[in-house]
Amino acid sequence: MYKYIFGPVPSRRLGVSLGVDLVMSKTCNLNCIYCECGSTTKFYNMRDSYIDINKLVEELKDVLQNLTPDYITFSGSGEPTLNKDLGTIIKKVRKIYSGKIAVITNSSLLNDLDVRESLEEADLIIPSLDAVSEDIFKRMNRPIEGLSIKNILEGMTKFLSTTKKDVYLEIFIVEGINDSVEELENFVEYLKDKKITTIQLNTLARPGAIKEIKPASIKRLSEIREYFISSGLKSVEIIKKYTSREELPKYSDKLEELILNMLNKRKYSIDEMVELLQRNEIELFKYFNILQKEGKIKIVVENDQIYIKS
Structure with a gap:
């Protein structure tokens, strides 16, 4: 039984992906209504050393004896960039693993230069952006006090303007909340000149933190994709799992x-x-x-x- 590693997880995005959790369970600065890990019970916004790095390396060495994943992915049940050792950990993993490394982040700390520099150690970054306006951000992501969408967008702009890595930007759609004409126009206005490898539209696959919300339909996701493309956004795909014919x-x-x-x-x-x-x-x-x-x-x-x- 490993403390920091989970998987491997078969994924069409990342092939065989081995997950690494860099924080304690539900260590996060957001309480997203759709989170499949459940509600955030205690908010954190301070970067800290949450894990035993040597123990993580030992676990990875053990797993890699019998598995060569396409990606090692830093994600898990909390926000990985809250771990202040992220860059150091990626460098240590590089010494024992020759494959690709991905980081999945909620984008909340991209305004921090050290976070942006740490992410450059990875091969692929998958940041999320579920809103562009403050009121929708608060409804979707329910942030820790003091964290605003303005701060996130400023950090995202800095990151996208300087990164040399592949970026898959994920937008999680909840019908009736962040898919209004106005908010979709806001997304286009913000994203139209940004350097992004691809935009990925996602929605619920399992129950979220709020049980009442339902997954967006493929029809709605397809409409949003078509609108984004017709508005000049180049690469947009739907990554929701199809569950019925x-x-x-x-x-x-x-x-x-x-x-x-x-x-x-x-x-x-x-x-x-x-x-x-x-x-x-x-x-x-x-x-x-x-x-x-x-x-x-x-x-x-x-x-x-x-x-x-x-």
């Missing part, structure tokens, strides 16, 4: 039947299925998520590879 545009019964027939014979790696079916990984994962939910297939990690089996 009705949600998936142009669902092919023939492709589903072919997938199931293949898996009746043996298991296949993702790469094999991409080659044999002549479909890209993103499209296939839409089918896999639906079939996995129905119990017809399993997505597993074996020998550093993501496999699909019946």
